[in-house]
Amino acid sequence: MAANAxxxxxxxxxxxxxxxxxxxxxKVTGGAPLRRGRVKLDLPPLIDNGNAVPxxxxxxxPMTPADHVKAIHVFTERNPQPNVVNAYLGPRAGRARIExxxxxxxxxxxxxxxxxSDGSFWSDSVEVVVTLSxxxxxxxx
Amino acid sequence: xxxxxxAALCLSLxxxxxxxxxxxxxxxxxxxxxxxxxxxxxxxxxxxxxxDGEASFKGNCARCHAEGSMKGVAARYPALxxxxxxxxxxxxxxxxxxxxxxxxxxxxxxxxxxxxxxxGRQSRGLPIRIEVNGTIREYLDRxxxxxxxxxxxxxxxxxxxxxxxxxxxxxxxxxxxAHPTGYPIYRLEWQSVGSLHRRLRNCLTGMRxxxxxxxxxxxxxxxxxxxxxxxxxKLETPAVRP
Amino acid sequence: MARVVxxxxxxxxxxxxxxxxxxxxxxxxxxxxxxxLGELIPRDIIRLLVCTYNGVEVFRAELHPAIAxxxxxxxxxxxxxxxxxxxxxxxxxxxxxxxSVQITVV
Numbered sequence: 389m390a391a392n393a394x395x396x397x398x399x400x401x402x403x404x405x406x407x408x409x410x411x412x413x414x415k416v417t418g419g420a421p422l423r424r425g426r427v428k429l430d431l432p433p434l435i436d437n438g439n440a441v442p443x444x445x446x447x448x449x450p451m452t453p454a455d456h457v458k459a460i461h462v463f464t465e466r467n468p469q470p471n472v473v474n475a476y477l478g479p480r481a482g483r484a485r486i487e488x489x490x491x492x493x494x495x496x497x498x499x500x501x502x503x504x505s506d507g508s509f510w511s512d513s514v515e516v517v518v519t520l521s522x523x524x525x526x527x528x529x
Numbered sequence: 530x531x532x533x534x535x536a537a538l539c540l541s542l543x544x545x546x547x548x549x550x551x552x553x554x555x556x557x558x559x560x561x562x563x564x565x566x567x568x569x570x571x572x573x574x575x576x577x578x579x580x581d582g583e584a585s586f587k588g589n590c591a592r593c594h595a596e597g598s599m600k601g602v603a604a605r606y607p608a609l610x611x612x613x614x615x616x617x618x619x620x621x622x623x624x625x626x627x628x629x630x631x632x633x634x635x636x637x638x639x640x641x642x643x644x645x646x647x648x649g650r651q652s653r654g655l656p657i658r659i660e661v662n663g664t665i666r667e668y669l670d671r672x673x674x675x676x677x678x679x680x681x682x683x684x685x686x687x688x689x690x691x692x693x694x695x696x697x698x699x700x701x702x703x704x705x706x707a708h709p710t711g712y713p714i715y716r717l718e719w720q721s722v723g724s725l726h727r728r729l730r731n732c733l734t735g736m737r738x739x740x741x742x743x744x745x746x747x748x749x750x751x752x753x754x755x756x757x758x759x760x761x762x763k764l765e766t767p768a769v770r771p
Numbered sequence: 772m773a774r775v776v777x778x779x780x781x782x783x784x785x786x787x788x789x790x791x792x793x794x795x796x797x798x799x800x801x802x803x804x805x806x807x808l809g810e811l812i813p814r815d816i817i818r819l820l821v822c823t824y825n826g827v828e829v830f831r832a833e834l835h836p837a838i839a840x841x842x843x844x845x846x847x848x849x850x851x852x853x854x855x856x857x858x859x860x861x862x863x864x865x866x867x868x869x870x871s872v873q874i875t876v877v
Contacts, residue, residue, distance in 0.1 A: 432562040436702075436771035437717035440574060440839040442562045467837050468803045473844075474833040480849055481830065482788035487845035489566075489574070491801070491837045519701035521718040521771045523728075523735030571778050572792045572843050580773035720798070720840040 402466060409463050409470035409499075416461050416474075416501060417509045427512040429462070429500035431490070438492045438518040443472070445500040447484035447510070451477075457484035459503040466496035492518055546692045547706050552762060555705040555770055558696075563717070567769040575646060575715040575767035578639075578722040582647025585640060589629065599651040604764050605658045607668075607753040614668045616749050618645050618724060636743040642722050646713050649766030657710070657764055659757040672754030675747065681738025702771065708759035709752065711768020722767060725752055775870050777858055782875045783850035791830075792845040793820065795860050795868060801836035817862035820844050825854040834862075850876045 413422075426448045435441050447457045456479045462472035475486045484502070492498065499513045556564060566573050586594075606617040615623065621644055622633040634641035661669055676687045690699065691707035698704070712725040719727075726743045729751060733740045741747040776794040783789055795817055802814025814836060822830040829848045848856075853876045860868040 432560045434560060436560055436563045439717045439720050440566070442566060444845075464837060468801070469836065471833075471835040472837040473835065475844075475846065476831040477846075478829070480824070480827075480851070481847050482849035483847045485847060486832070487792075487843070489839040489843050491839050521716075522699050522702040522704070523731045524718060525731055525734065572776060572794045572845070574839075574841060574843075576776055576794055577773045577796045577841055580776065584773070 405467070405470065406465050409465045412463055412470040413461075413499075413501065416459075416503065420507070420509050422501060422509050422511040424511065426510045427460075427500055427502045429498065429512040429514050431492075431498060431514055431516060433514070433516055435492060435516055435518045437521050438494070440489045441492045441516075442487070443490045443498075444485065444487040445475075445502070445512075447502040449484045449502075449504065451479055451481055451484060453479045454505070456505045457481070457502050458505055460484070460486055461501045461503070462490070463499045463501070464490075464492065464496060465499075466494040467491070468493065472498075492516060494518055546688070547695065549761070552708065552759070553695075553706055554708055554710045554762060554765065556710070556765060556768065558703045558705045559769075559771065563769060563771065566715075567711075567765065573715070574717075574769060575713075575722050578643045578646045578713075578715075579650060579767065581639070581643035582645070582650075585644050586647050589625070589631075590644075593628065597651070599648045601652055601655055601658075603645075603649040603652040603766060604655045605660070607659075607749055607756065609665060612664070614665070614746070614749055614753060616725075616744075616752055617648065619744060619749070621645060621648065637724060637727055642713050642724065645724070646722060646767045649713065649764065652764045653766055655764055656761050657756055657759050659753070659760050661757065665753070668750050668753050669757055672750035672752070672757075675751050676754050676758075681733070681736045683737050685736050685738075687732070707755065708762055709755045710759055710762050711765035711770070713766065714768045714770045717769065717771050725755075774868050775858070775860065777856075777870045777872050779856060779872055779874065781873070782877065785850060785852075785876050787850045788847050789850050789874070790845070790847055791822070791856070792843065793858060793870075794841060794843050795820075796841055797860075797862070797866070799834075799836065799838055799840045799842060803836065815863045815866075817842055817860050817866060819859075819861045821859045821861075822846070822848070823857045823859075824848060825852065850874065852876050 428446045431443045445460050449457045457477050460475045463470045472490050495517045497513050497515050501511045603617050607614055625631045626633050679686045690704050695704050695706045709725050713722050715722050726748045730740055774796050778792040797817050800815040804812045817834050820832045830846050832844050856872045858870045
């Protein structure tokens with residue numbers, strides 16, 4: 389379903405924002421490769437309203453001083469700016485899980501990146517479709 | 530053949546009002562994640578208004594109204610107060626003005642929404658109970674007319690969407706049955722808690738129909754009809770809606 | 772006016788993972804919205820939440836405009852010893868809020 393959904397952003401704007409996201413990711417990873425796995429990004433695939441979207445990230449990690457998640461970063465590719473949240477954990481967290489409510493501006497892919505104590509980066513992405521609510525204050529629909 | 534066609538035509542013209550058993554709250558049309566936000570009373574989006582309302586109740590109302598005394602109240606509004614039809618927000622204001630000799634809160638103000646959320650919360654889980662006797666009936670009939678009347682640039686009536694086409698899509702959103710089971714609600718679109726009247730004004734804007742003021746008799750009568758139509762359904766205040 | 776909410780169990784066993792849920796009252800104005808006249812409404816958001824446990828930082832979150840209004844931030848920390856969990860929010864235009872919670876670790 390998400391693969392066929394078309395977002396409304398004009399192609400130039402979309403390209404700019406995607407580049408901004410890639411830059412923001414590069415700032416965090418320093419260009420290191422992103423490995424798939426260990427990270428689970430949870431948000432609804434079909435979003436009732438983009439103003440407050442429940443979002444959680446869990447990382448499979450023992451959270452010991454020798455092996456833990458140092459940080460979790462969440463990015464979007466189509467919001468006006470790419471960062472959502474940067475959470476800094478450590479062995480005292482006990483579990484690598486954060487939860488928040490995000491603003492998702494458009495149908496797009498949201499990405500979570502976990503930075504581990506061994507210097508590796510792991511990621512997960514979710515494609516979401518954002519719908520507008522009906523009957524608004526100024527009437528679009 | 531002609532008889533069959535005629536019968537089919539008659540069936541399609543008859544308004545398909547939602548039967549009592551088929552009634553569903555707007556909650557049922559939301560995603561599980563949005564439902565979870567409503568279920569989270571401590572850190573859900575309406576939590577701050579509930580806390581403000583609780584503090585306000587303790588400060589302003591507790592002098593006369595004992596803890597727990599508001600149970601069941603929100604579930605039976607709109608109701609008559611001194612012969613006039615009022616909703617919960619207006620009843621709260623009436624108390625402020627008449628008993629506390631304090632100025633009324635502005636209709637959509639944070640203070641009034643917080644108090645209405647707190648008082649409404651005391652009826653969460655209770656069935657909506659609207660008693661129709663004597664004078665109330667004429668208000669109810671006017672509300673019912675307004676729900677069924679075609680209006681606005683689209684010549685659309687509330688019943689056409691909410692009785693005849695609930696469950697279908699209106700530009701990507703699922704049309705609910707329009708039961709006011711959780712007001713005041715945290716509407717995700719508003720990024721804030723708001724009243725039923727604010728929501729009804731959004732509907733009228735969407736329908737390109739002439740709007741009515743917050744707290745106007747037209748909206749209170751419509752609110753009465755909607756609450757009566759939802760009688761027996763459980764109150765969910767404060768609900769979360771898209 | 773309620774400014775913040777912190778939800779955490781008041782008591783836990785040593786080594787247990789405490790689930791902490793926090794809420795702060797804030798409109799989180801993104802800086803991307805415009806008025807009816809087209810003027811940009813300046814950004815005004817919470818930028819940072821820091822949690823310390825008996826003075827030691829155990830969690831930090833940097834918030835951006837993409838965090839919804841009245842931000843919910845939920846995370847965990849291990850119950851190591853009895854004491855104070857302190858939460859400090861800070862943001863644009865000098866915004867600051869704090870909350871302390873006592874926890875007993877048995």
